[in-house]
Amino acid sequence: MLCIPYYCKNVIISYNLYSHNHQLALKKILLLLCLCLFVAVAHAQTGGRFTLKGVVGDTTGTGLPEATVMLLTPKDSTLVNFMRTNKAGSFEFKGVKRGNYLLKITYVGYLPYQQNVVPNDGDVTDMGNIKMTFMDQNLYEVVIKTFRAPLSIRGDTIEYDPKAFKVPPGASVEDLIRRLPGLQVDQDGSIKAQGETVKRVTVDGKRFFGDDTKAATKNLPAEAISKVQVFNEKTEQSRLTGVDDGKHEKTLNLQLKDSHKKGGFGKVAAGVGSEKRLEGKINYNRFNEKNQFSVIGLGNNTNQGGMSWDDYQDFKGSQSFNWGDDGDFGFNGGRYIYFGGGDDESITIQAGSGAQNRGFNKNWAGGANYNFDTKKTKFNTSYYYNKNTQDLDATSRQTNFLTNSAFTKLDTNGRLNSNQNHRGSLRFEKTLDSNNTLVLISNFRFGNGTADYRSHQEYFRGVQDSTQLSNMSDITNFSDFNSFAIANTAIYRHKFKKKGRNFALSGGYNVNNSEGDVRQRSTNQFFRTSQTVADSVLNINQTNHTKSLRNQIKSSALFTEPLSKKFVLETFYNFSLKNDEVDRDVFDNKESGQVRNLNLSRYYTNNTTFHRAGTSLRYSYNGLNLLGGIGWQQIHLDGKFAVNQDDPTRTRIDRRFSNWVPNVSLNYDLKNNRYLYGGYNFSVQEPNIRDLQPIVDNSNPLYITMGNPNLAPTRNHSFNIGYNHFNATKFTQMFFGAYYNLYKDQVIYSQTVDENLVTTTMPTNISGGRSFNLYGQYGFPLVKTKSNLSVNANYYNNKNLTFINGELNDTKGNGYNGGLRLDLTPSDKFTFYANANWNISDTRYSLMSAQNQKIVNSTYGAEMNVKLPKEIYFNSRFNYNRYVNDRFGFNQDMPILNVSLYKTMLKSKKGEIRLSAFDLFNKNRGISQSAYQNFVSQEQVRTLARYFMLSFAYNMRGMSHSVRRKGYY
Structure with missing residues (x-):
């Protein structure tokens, strides 16, 4: 154990020697530390x-x-x-x-x-x-109340008593979970139990802010929890239909103490720091047997999102169905058509990226959650508000490979984005009687924002270090937008007298609207004969007003008929009618006034009608669940477009696509927490509305995008197989699996590059793309309840096709990922967590094989918590990231060290004062690199670096003491 101080000492030394191969020293220190800990633990056992x-x-x-x-x-x-x-x-x-x-x-x-x-x-x-x-039934109630085991295992359910796994005062549920054997918390806050990702976290069996798995673990205090239960829950479709599909969702339930069901509890914190840094956060909860009410809120300029949601994706609608019970029955638990997501009009994409480690962010957020739960009625509603302002400056280099040449773009840009959104949800479930159930679901969001984008771009002919300047652009764009969406679903389920005979019917109505204005100004210079004087100049000064409206009605039905005790016949039908209307008006701003641009303006309407009917036969016996089925589906695209709404000349799009869709799935519960799963699926994905619109977007005049109304749906053959084993006795966990995808009519983006290096892209269909992934992980305790080590590995191989100036480019990618994770929790006075991950990406191009390259990204991290005398606690977190691409001379290192010292105070340790230092080395910046299709890119973003913070937190608690009974808890 002496190697712990040695590690801390060398972290300080590495800062002084940073310019002399510091990266190798840091890696060796971390790996040596893990070895020392391993040896120390092994020695301690003898x-x-x-x-x-x-x-x-x-x-x-x-x-x-x-x-x-x-x-x-x-x-x-x-x-x-x-x-x-x-x-x-x-x-x-x-x-x-x-x-x-x-x-x-x-x-x-x-x-x-x-x-x-x-x-x-x-x-x-x-x-x-x-x-x-043997326990007499009369003694059962008494024994349960007086005997509390620290850990109990019953089948696939594991129950923990938090009292046996001590955490510091004021710790969150997330801190507690990290100490529980068999559970793991990743750096992003996601939870894994027995090697599987936790899909749902509930409080007393009730939903907490939808199914966001991090809302409860990050905001509830560990001291409020009396039990932590981990078990396999049936899927949402299985619960609604009454048919066991053999699948399960790993669920974690937090059982509250009685004392925290009598009165409110929560936490309020505020801090002030150097560089004018401020932050504040509050959460308050009031629970009882039938009602749960929670409020959370925050404000800061320290790049802390705090609520664990990706607010930008939420703004775009990815949370439209935040419970996964959208009423779409059939294969895969739902149809291929999705509402929201990436289909929004492009003006909304310019909102802030939501990446809290990029640039400088100011965040305001707040929300409320209410649950009412009885045996027959379950009601949940939540509201969430977020406002984000992001100031971001970035520099990037991107090299594009053509048929027999290449060009490089250097881009220096700045962005000032501001957006705010409101999101609400409601779920009502009523058991009408023993045979009938009704579920009503509604989710809405609306928001607005602005995006200010400035960029200076230089294009050079060649790969890098070239002096042949080709183009130069200065771009200033500003957008102002708003959006609204609502998704409503009703589900009715009826169970017949014959066991296993069920009927389920759903209906839904969805709206997704957006509207905005974009002002585009740019000066574009083209150099052909001189490097100092432009041969030609293209100026753009345009105003773009776009209104996008989407409405969708849908319905789904499912009927199950048991043929015997082992066989069940399932028949389903899906219907959807989606209407899209896009009105895009583009005007050139001239001295004489605004002139409509007939080449860029478009009015577009499209109706997408979807029908799917199918049947399947399910075999279920002794843990084996096997399904085989086939369906038929038809997609009808009926669209029209013109220059404007008043134009009598309309171009018609009338296309129908019919397909047979087979499906096979295997789920085998081998008992004792061993699962085998696999299957084959054929899916059809319609093009998104943005790609179908016959619209030219010249927001960047050197990178022009065009829509293609003649796109066909992408068809995908998907195969997967996997195995998961958790040994509840030894607490070892192992899983491995593989999946393969083969695409037909895949939507790709062909590129045409002219002599001025102006790139025009257009979506088109192509067949032959594929992807293959092989993954596995093994974890085991070095000492039970004290330390755990896990190893993971992943290999992927993919083939991406695209057209470049009319020639087919075949990009093959091979990826090799590996990682180690060590959790050391010997006592409540000391914990240590370490991880190391390596990612090697080998990319090869058919058109320009000389540009084949390897990208190596590696990350190393360690976190240490130490309890000092007089209720003083020390925390340190160190991350070291390394980015290497030798082909382009890209070699970047980023060591980040955060430390904090805090002390508990006041009566019952309700107060906490903390002094924190962030990024002591002052090296934080956003770095990314990638290689895909025919380009490779690197980007660096100026972001929040070193600062210091003094904060105070106060824990609001329920009744000070729970009622104690004789015996042990």
């Missing part, structure tokens, strides 16, 4: 240890297999180790540190057993035969 064993049985002496055996500290019942008995009922703890312990044993249907353990002088302490007493 000296001064003993073995504890015994046999668990009933009163007749018959062994009880799979009983949960726990070893605890007598003082505070902190969990030291645990296991499950074998088939004969025996258990054996090896390498136990010599000392006194408390042994607890639980088994379903039997009275819990506990006994003090005092090791004898020998190497083995044998507890002999331990007899457990």
Whole structure:
């Protein structure tokens, strides 16, 4: 354990020697640290240890297999180790540190057993035969209330008692989860349980701000939780239809303490820092058995989003169905048609990117969540508001490869984006009687914003370091926009008297509208014979007003008929009618006034009618769930476009696409937390509205985009297979899998580059693209409840096709990813988390093989928490990122070190004062690099760097003490 201070010492040394191969030193230090910890843990298991064993049985002496055996500290019942008995009922703890312990044993249907353990002088302490007493039903209620096991395992459900996994005062649920064996929290806050991503986090079984898995874990205090339960939940479609599809969603439920159901609790924090940095945050909760009410809010200029949502994607509508129960029955739990997402009119894309680590961001946000839940009625509603202002300056280099040449663009740009949006949701579920259920869902969003974009671009002929200037552009664009969307769904389900016979019907109405103005001004100089005097100049001064309206009605029906105990026939039908209307008016601003640009203005309407009907046969027995089915679907595009609404000349688009869509799926529960899954799916995805519009967009006059109303839907053959195993006794987890996609009529963007290096792109269809991915992960405890190590690897291979000046370019990509993660939680006084990830991307081009290249991105991170005397706590977080592309001489390193020191104070430790330092090395900046199709790019963004912050937080709590009963909790 002496290597911990050595690591801290060398972090400081590395700062002084930063200019002398610091990156190699940092990597070696981190890897050496992990090795030291591994050796230290292994060594700790050998000296001064003993073995504890015994046999668990009933009163007749018959062994009880799979009983949960726990070893605890007598003082505070902190969990030291645990296991499950074998088939004969025996258990054996090896390498136990010599000392006194408390042994607890639980088994379903039997009275819990506990006994003090005092090791004898020998190497083995044998507890002999331990007899457990069958639990009488009259004793069940008393035992449940007086006996609390730190950890219990029942089938695929694991329940934790937070009291056995101590965290510092004021810690969040996220901090608690990091200490629980079998659970893992990634850097972005997403949670993995038993190797699977947690899809839903509930509070007392109720939804908390929709199904955002981070809203509860980041905002609720750990001290409010009495139980953490992890289990497999049925999918939304399976719950609605009553048919088990063999799939499951990993769910985490937070059970509140009784004390926090009587009165409100929450936290308020405020801070002031250097460089005029300010931040504030508040959350307040009031829960009881039937009602839950929560309020959260924040404001800061420290690039902290705080609510865990990607606000920009939310603004575009990706959260339109934030519960996944949009009523689309059939294969894959829904149709191919999606509402919202990337189909919005392009003027909304210029809103802030929402990437909080880019540029300088000011954030204001707030929301409220309310739940009402009884046996027959469930009601949830939430509201969320966000305002973001982003100031961003960036420099980038992009090299494009042509058939026998290349050109490089250097871009220096600045952006000032401001947007605000409101989002609300409502879900009402009513059990009318034992056979009928009604669900009503409504989600809405509306927002507005502005985007100010300034750019200076220089184009050079060649790959890099070229002096042959070709073009130069100065661009100033400003946009002002607003949008509105609402999605409404009603679902009715009826269960017939015959078991397994069900009927479900859904209907929906959706609206997605946007409107905005864009002012485009640019000066474009073209150099052919001279590098100092332009041969020609193109000036653009235009105003663009665009109004985009979308309406959609849809319906879906599902009928299930059991043919026998093992076979179920499922028949479904989907219908959708979507209407799009886009009115784009472009005017050239001249001295004489505005003149309509007939080449860029368009009025466009389109009706998309979708029908799909199908049937499938499902076999379900003893954990095996196998489905095979086929459907028929038709997409009808009926569109018209003209220069403007008053133009009597309309160009008609009338196209129909009919396809048979087969589907096969396999889900096999092999018991003991082992799952095998796989399948084949054929899907058809219609082009998005932006690509279908016959519109020319010259926002960047050197990169012009055109729509294509003749696009066909993309067809995709998809195969997947995977295996997941979690050993609840040893807490080892393993999963691996693969998937393959083959595309036909894939929508790609062909490019035409003229002699002035003006690029024009247009979407078109092409067949032959593919992608393949192979992945796996293995995790295991070095010492149960104290440390865990996981290793992951991933390989992908893809083929991307595009046309460049009429010639086909085949871009092949091979990627190799690997990573390590170490979680060390020996006590509540010290925790350490370390990770390392490597990503190698090998890209090869058919037209310009000389430009084949490898991109290497690597990240290393470590976080340490130490409890010092007098309730003082120290936290440090270090991240080191490295970006390398030798082909283009790109080599960037970014070490980031954040540290904080805080102390708890006031009565019951309700107060906390904290001093924090962010980015001590002052090296933070946004760096990215990528290679795709026929180009490679690198970008650097000036962003918030070193600053210091002094903050104070106050924890509002419910009743100060819960009612204590005799026995253990």
